[in-house]
Amino acid sequence: MAAMNDERSAVARDVRRQANGCARLGSPLYAGLLARVAVDVESGGPCWRILSAFAGWPLDSAYALRMMGAVHRLVLTGEAPALAPHFVPGGDAEAAWPAFAALIEDRGDALRALARANAVQTNEVGRCAALAPAMLWSSRGMPLRMLELGASAGLNLRWDAYRYEDAWGDRSSPVQLVRRYAGARPPFEPPSLQILERRGCDVAPVDPTSAEGRLTLRSFVWPDQAERMRLLDGALAIASRVPAVVERAPAADWTGAQLAEPADPGTATIVFHSIVWQYLDDTERSRVRAAIEDAGARASAATPLAWLRMEADGPDTRLDVTVWPGATTRVLGRAGFHGRPVTWLA
DSSP states (O other), rough: HHHHHHHHHHHHHHHHHHHHHHHHTEEEEEEHHHHHHHHHHHHTTTHHHHGGGTTTGGGGGGGHHHHHHHHHHHHHTSTTTTTGGGGGOOHHHHHHHHHHHHHHSSHHHHHHHHHHHHHOOOGEEEEEEEHHHHHHHHHTOOOOEEEEEEETTTTTGGGGGGTTTTTTTTTTTEEEOOSBBBBSSOOOSSSSOOEEEEEEEESSOOOOSSSSHHHHHHHHHHOHHHHHHHHHHHHHHTTTTTOOOOEOOOOHHHHHHTSOOOOOOOOEEEEEEEEEEESOHHHHHHHHHHHHHHHHHTTSSSSSSEEEEEEEETEEEEEEEEEEETTEEEEEEEOOOOOOSSEEEO
16 A cells, blocks of 8 residues: 555656646646646545556656646547636636546546557647757758657658748748747848758657647647647648658667768758657667767768757757767757747857
């Protein structure tokens, strides 16, 4: 019994940390609901019967958000009509809790299965506010081959189809990234760019052109954050006309295979990832790094290589880039986990 209590305590602690993260990132609905989920877990209630399946999982696996994504999926499919009026912008956690708790009680087995089957796939389009100027900075003005690790649905591989303030991109794009920059705005140069290849990998890729894929992506957007949903819907519209290939493969194997042959002369290659590194174990990280460094050693002025990382660093993220030839590393900027605000440092 003591061991079970220890497990419940650990899960409740992780859920509270996720609640705090949701509060910090502007979702009072999820913050309030997860705070109540933590109390329910401690008492061995219906939420524990779902989350007990994840006891021992690391916090970085975001298993609390897996459960919330499963709940949101049922709302989106019309299977949780009592909860639907609360899963909206301005939704109140206290008002939502009775319907939420009833759904957990009634549909616990289905929710547990959905949570186990679906890893968090946010494919956060707002991060392109930081990634886009970093891509332009790293491109050296050359045509680009883009390779993304942990690409999910590949929406961030289509960053050049989005609009950034009044500075860069298609003015008519359904994805408008505005009010994103703190301090000096990053230089959006060159004014245009040729993308030769958009390719990524993921252990569980999502097809953004399918109904199931769109449902999965929407289910992981926090429902009280209307702008994130608008950006996602705009990116899904673009995905139907701008192709990108996302292959089912582990990061290290795929990176090594993609970089085995150099790009054509006159082409720059950018390997990039955003909020992915935490999901790789030490061995996988070392193999990814080795594959990139090996390719970097073969890079030339005619075939440069850049490794762009947007990864967690304390309360926000840091953009680092290493470029070859030369193996020079720079910190380009900092950004919030959802891409706001972006502070350009390069």
